[in-house]
Amino acid sequence: MVLRLYGDLLSQPTRAIAIFLEVNLIDYELHFLSLTKREHKSPEFLAINPRGQIPALVDDGFNLAESATILRYLASTRSVSDHWYPADARKRARVDALLDWYHTNLRNTAKYVFSGALQVLVFKLPEPTYEEVKKHEKDMTDALNYLETTLLTREGPFLLGESEPSIADVLIGCEVTQLKLLPKRDCEAILDSRPRIRNWLQELEIALGPHFARFHVRVDSTAKFLESKRSKL
Amino acid sequence: MTLKLYGDLLSQPARAVDILLRANNIEYEFEYVSLRKGEHLTSAMKALNPRGQVPFIIDDGFVVCESSTIMRYLCQKYSLPDHWYPADLKSRTGVDTLLDWYHSNLRATSGYVFMKGMQVSVFKMSPPREEYIKLKEDIMLMSLKILEESYLTEEGSFLLGASQPSIADVLLGCEVTQTCMLDEADRERVLGGKPKIAKWLAALEETTAPHFAEVHTTIRSTAKEMEASSK
Numbered sequence: 001m002v003l004r005l006y007g008d009l010l011s012q013p014t015r016a017i018a019i020f021l022e023v024n025l026i027d028y029e030l031h032f033l034s035l036t037k038r039e040h041k042s043p044e045f046l047a048i049n050p051r052g053q054i055p056a057l058v059d060d061g062f063n064l065a066e067s068a069t070i071l072r073y074l075a076s077t078r079s080v081s082d083h084w085y086p087a088d089a090r091k092r093a094r095v096d097a098l099l100d101w102y103h104t105n106l107r108n109t110a111k112y113v114f115s116g117a118l119q120v121l122v123f124k125l126p127e128p129t130y131e132e133v134k135k136h137e138k139d140m141t142d143a144l145n146y147l148e149t150t151l152l153t154r155e156g157p158f159l160l161g162e163s164e165p166s167i168a169d170v171l172i173g174c175e176v177t178q179l180k181l182l183p184k185r186d187c188e189a190i191l192d193s194r195p196r197i198r199n200w201l202q203e204l205e206i207a208l209g210p211h212f213a214r215f216h217v218r219v220d221s222t223a224k225f226l227e228s229k230r231s232k233l
Numbered sequence: 234m235t236l237k238l239y240g241d242l243l244s245q246p247a248r249a250v251d252i253l254l255r256a257n258n259i260e261y262e263f264e265y266v267s268l269r270k271g272e273h274l275t276s277a278m279k280a281l282n283p284r285g286q287v288p289f290i291i292d293d294g295f296v297v298c299e300s301s302t303i304m305r306y307l308c309q310k311y312s313l314p315d316h317w318y319p320a321d322l323k324s325r326t327g328v329d330t331l332l333d334w335y336h337s338n339l340r341a342t343s344g345y346v347f348m349k350g351m352q353v354s355v356f357k358m359s360p361p362r363e364e365y366i367k368l369k370e371d372i373m374l375m376s377l378k379i380l381e382e383s384y385l386t387e388e389g390s391f392l393l394g395a396s397q398p399s400i401a402d403v404l405l406g407c408e409v410t411q412t413c414m415l416d417e418a419d420r421e422r423v424l425g426g427k428p429k430i431a432k433w434l435a436a437l438e439e440t441t442a443p444h445f446a447e448v449h450t451t452i453r454s455t456a457k458e459m460e461a462s463s464k
Contacts, residue, residue, distance in 0.1 A: 050383065051334075064326055066333035073326050093297050093306040100299035101284075103336035131364070150283055 003028040006048060007055035008035045009218035012110060013067030014055040016174040020071060020167065022211040024080045036123055068099040071167040083164035094160055098151070098168035106147065106175050108139035113178050117226045144194060147172070152196040157203035165207050173204045177216060180223045183230060236261040239281070240288035241268040242451040243351075245343055245407040246300030247288040252403050253304055255444040257313050261290075269355060301332040304400040316397035327393045331384065331401035335408070339380065341372035343411045350414050354459060377427065380405070385429040390436035398440055406437045410449060413456045416463070 005021065005028055007014025021028050033039040033054055041052050049056040049065045057064045059077070064070050075085035086092050115128040115136055155161030158169050176197060179187045191198045205212045238254065238261055240247030254261050266272045266287050273287045282289045282298055289298040292310065297303050308318035319325050348361040348369060388394030391402045409430065412420050424430060438445040 051379075062323060062326075064330065066330050068333050069326055069329040072329055073322065076322055076325075089306060089309040090295055092309070093295075093302055096302035096305055097297065097299045100302050100336065103333065104340070107337070129364075131362075146284075 001060050003060075004031055004058045005029070005055060006031045006033055006045065006057070008033055008040075009215055010035060010222060011054055012174040012178050013171065015177075015215045015219075016067060016167075016171045017055050017057070017070055017074070018215050019174070019208055019211045020074060020084075020170050022215075023208050024074075024078060024084075026074065026078050067171060068102070068167075071099075071171060075167055081164070083162070084167050086166070095166045095168050098159055098166070098172065101151075102168070102172055102175070105139075105143040106172060108136055108143055109175055110178055112136035112140040113181050116182060117230060118181055118222075121226060121229050122222065144176075144190065144197065147176075148194040148196050152200050157200060158207075159200075165204060169200075169204060170208070173201060176201065177219060180216075180219055181226060184223075184227060234293050236293075237264055237291045238262070238288060239264045239266050239278075239290070241266055241273075242448060243268060243455060244287060245411050246404065248410075248448045248452070249300055249400075249404040249407040250288050250290070250303050250307075251448045252407070252441055252444050253307060253313075253317070253400060255448070256441045257307075257311065257317075259307070259311055300404060301335075301400070304404065308400065314397075316395065317400050319399070324395075328399045328401045331392055331399075331405065335401070335405055338372060338376040339405055339408050341369045341376060342408050345369040345373045346411045346414050349419065350416075350459060354462070355455070374423070377409075377423065377430065380409075381427045381429050385433050390433065390440075392433075398437060402433075402437055403441070406434055406445075409434060410452070413449075413453055414459065416460065 003021075003026065005014070005017055007017070007030070009015055009018070009032075018030060033045060035054070039045060040054050045056075046052055048058060048063055051065055053065055055065075055067060055070065057070045057073075059073075064073055072085060074080070085095060112133070114123075115133050119125050120127055151159050153161040156163040158165045159172065162169075179190055182190075191201075236254075236259065238247075238250055240250065240263075242248050242251065251263065266278060268287070272278060274285050279285050281291065282296055284298055286298060288300060288303065289296060290303050290307075291297075292306075297306050305318060307313065318328060345366065348366045352358050353360050384392050386394040389396040391398045392405065395402075409424075412423055415423065
């Protein structure tokens with residue numbers, strides 16, 4: 001049975017997995033679930049992932065959740081180049097540490113981006129408090145600064161100075177692109193002051209080919225929608 | 234050069250790594266880094282680990298941080314018995330899922346415990362806002378419920394019905410034991426009526442004996458001191 005990926009392209013980990021599958025020519029079907037319509041909480045989907053979270057993957061009757069777990073699983077079960085998830089213990093530990101860092105640090109980017117117009121205009125939820133937004137902003141800024149000054153180096157274009165991308169580059173890259181949903185001038189200001197991140201995103205786009213842009217179409221159109229709404233406020 | 238573990242046993246991931254090392258008779262030196270004194274943020278420590286977080290290990294000049302990464306690395310480097318981090322992909326994926334789930338869910342437990350106690354009494358920081366405590370509390374309670382009702386089963390003593398512990402059992406177990414820092418009433422409210430969790434922690438302590446209990450000596454005595462001083 002063909003591999004099935006369940007997700008929404010507004011969700012950054014869903015994009016990361018879809019792009020990884022495409023780049024490695026792995027046969028799969030993408031099943032769209034709309035987060036705004038809360039389809040990830042439907043009984044049909046809860047039967048697949050009782051946590052009610054996307055992305056989820058079904059591989060021949062085996063159900064998986066958690067983006068980093070899915071990426072590790074795919075890199076281990078499909079024949080993909082070693083650079084995605086190296087077999088060598090030290091190299092693998094470097095990638096694992098990035099994936100763990102992501103969870104508790106850069107993932108705050110999503111919370112900050114969401115607490116803006118997305119929460120109110122797209123998901124129709126109540127406005128967050130000023131303190132909540134400020135806290136998410138600080139967490140995000142700390143994480144982006146660490147990415148810029150420490151995780152990206154002059155040695156090579158990818159994370160930790162590697163010459164080729166790992167699954168951490170894809171996952172973390174798809175988180176950073178979520179910044180596009182901020183007001184355009186805010187997103188530009190964040191990237192203008194962090195040239196290594198900007199450069200890394202370009203390298204990632206080159207390495208991942210047309211799939212990177214293709215799976216960001218939904219983000220781009222939502223960004224445009226939000227920008228037009230903002231101009232009317 | 235001997236493997237070194239840097240950490241403070243008041244921190245749950247440091248305990249987890251320490252237990253894994255001890256339970257497998259791996260030779261190492263423990264370098265105490267006092268969180269209370271902010272030693273993890275000194276320039277000497279940051280020269281070793283720029284992230285300024287503990288625990289981390291140095292294995293022959295190679296620095297590894299992030300608790301679950303350290304544990305995965307140790308399993309591979311020392312070819313530890315398979316149950317710690319199974320080679321079989323489906324079993325391994327189960328362990329990976331737990332480790333990932335931990336970060337954004339159960340990890341709220343220590344955040345809640347810290348805010349309810351140590352933040353003010355031990356770390357002399359200003360008290361947290363009620364909203365933050367509530368936020369952590371909600372995530373913690375939901376996570377403990379998931380642990381009790383779906384990750385622990387009748388099949389085996391350990392997570393996902395396994396008969397032997399994995400690195401996820403140790404990491405998640407050390408997170409839950411952080412609740413020893415709560416006052417009795419609160420601890421009862423958080424963990425009461427969760428028999429599977431209680432049974433699981435006892436099984437973990439027994440399987441890794443005497444290491445689990447020994448590594449918990451510091452936190453258990455700190456908890457007692459806190460309780461005595463609050464009376």
